[in-house]
Amino acid sequence: MGRSPCCNDIRELKKGPWTPEEDDKLVSHIQTHGHGSWRALPKAAGLNRCGKSCRLRWTNYLRPDIKRGRFTEVEEDMIIKLHSVLGNKWSRIAAHLPGRTDNEIKNYWNTRLRKNLLQMGIDPVTHKPRSDLNLLANLSQLLTNPPNLGPLMNSWELNNALRVQPNVAAEVAKLHVLQHIFQILNTPNSSSSLQNLHQTMPLNMGFIPHNINLNNINISNKNTTNIPINSSSQLGFCQVPNYNQEIYQNLDTNCDKNLSNNTSYEILDENRLPSLVNISPEASTVTNQVESNTNSTNGGSCVWNSNTDELFQGWEKLLDDGTSDLWKEFIK
DNA sequence: AATAGACTCAACCGCAGTAAT
DNA sequence: CATTACTGCGGTTGAGTCTAT
Numbered sequence: 523m524g525r526s527p528c529c530n531d532i533r534e535l536k537k538g539p540w541t542p543e544e545d546d547k548l549v550s551h552i553q554t555h556g557h558g559s560w561r562a563l564p565k566a567a568g569l570n571r572c573g574k575s576c577r578l579r580w581t582n583y584l585r586p587d588i589k590r591g592r593f594t595e596v597e598e599d600m601i602i603k604l605h606s607v608l609g610n611k612w613s614r615i616a617a618h619l620p621g622r623t624d625n626e627i628k629n630y631w632n633t634r635l636r637k638n639l640l641q642m643g644i645d646p647v648t649h650k651p652r653s654d655l656n657l658l659a660n661l662s663q664l665l666t667n668p669p670n671l672g673p674l675m676n677s678w679e680l681n682n683a684l685r686v687q688p689n690v691a692a693e694v695a696k697l698h699v700l701q702h703i704f705q706i707l708n709t710p711n712s713s714s715s716l717q718n719l720h721q722t723m724p725l726n727m728g729f730i731p732h733n734i735n736l737n738n739i740n741i742s743n744k745n746t747t748n749i750p751i752n753s754s755s756q757l758g759f760c761q762v763p764n765y766n767q768e769i770y771q772n773l774d775t776n777c778d779k780n781l782s783n784n785t786s787y788e789i790l791d792e793n794r795l796p797s798l799v800n801i802s803p804e805a806s807t808v809t810n811q812v813e814s815n816t817n818s819t820n821g822g823s824c825v826w827n828s829n830t831d832e833l834f835q836g837w838e839k840l841l842d843d844g845t846s847d848l849w850k851e852f853i854k
Numbered sequence: 855a856a857t858a859g860a861c862t863c864a865a866c867c868g869c870a871g872t873a874a875t
Numbered sequence: 876c877a878t879t880a881c882t883g884c885g886g887t888t889g890a891g892t893c894t895a896t
Contacts, residue, residue, distance in 0.1 A: 629863050
């Protein structure tokens with residue numbers, strides 16, 4: 523009944539790191555005979571290893587098509603995006619990164635990318651803002667008045683919790699709020715998300731023009747969101763691209779489809795996080811109905827017919843904050 | 855220079871799905 | 876159909892290396 527016993531050989535099989543001699547034996551055997559049955563391979567190749575160990579050594583290290591060296595930014599980007607869709611399906615992620623093994627990607631994720639996301643306040647499992655950062659909801663004063671953060675920080679719960687220095691805490695706060703904005707732009711249900719933004723980020727902080735009617739967000743189509751400006755002094759709308767998980771629902775299939783056409787990177791690039799809305803001084807102060815950034819694949823377009831200084835006051839303040847190289851880099 | 859702690863990554867372990875008998 | 880082996884995958888480990896003190 524069933525297969526014959528897999529292994530009658532009870533000799534002690536070697537474990538641990540492979541020697542160059544063992545590598546040579548394995549490589550030369552596979553090059554001349556192919557691996558065939560992994561179970562039978564060690565004996566045929568003269569190796570005192572189990573087949574599983576041979577398979578692992580070959581697939582993760584000796585295979586000739588393995589790419590060595592550091593991950594590129596494009597690869598990092600792909601891993602993060604694919605992980606947000608596929609989760610810990612390392613082999614499937616690796617299928618989209620030629621020359622990289624699932625083991626290598628898994629290691630890189632666990633040692634680098636995961637930590638980077640955590641530092642940015644992003645949950646590496648859900649790829650959404652960490653819920654424990656809700657304490658940062660009322661940080662408008664921190665953001666609008668960084669030089670006086672010291673006294674403010676005394677009343678900040680997180681400061682006590684983290685026991686961080688005020689300037690460091692300010693940087694963390696800024697990053698979290700920015701990230702919060704990006705995540706909201708990424709959320710399919712933009713309307714409720716913007717309501718949430720309204721509640722958690724006071725309008726006078728300068729991030730959102732206070733003439734945006736948050737009750738009247740128009741999801742014009744599946745690719746963009748129109749944010750109307752409807753106060754008596756300003757009329758117009760701002761069209762921003764939606765960046766949401768929906769786009770990725772069929773990503774895996776699409777990537778499979780497009781890998782053969784070498785276009786998988788293009789597919790992914792289209793779904794990058796949106797750039798900050800690009801609006802020139804001319805567009806904001808002089809020209810009516812000027813669309814900017816229309817040629818960008820990942821940007822949006824804005825139509826304003828009045829001064830938008832208010833909207834960007836907060837950004838400028840932050841950019842002008844000379845104490846924050848990290849902050850400037852993040853903005854860029 | 856010595857040491858401890860952090861980091862990296864190759865390798866192993868165990869499980870699950872599939873194939874063979 | 877039941878049993879067992881094979882294969883692939885994801886989680887974990889631990890030795891070696893790097894870095895900060």
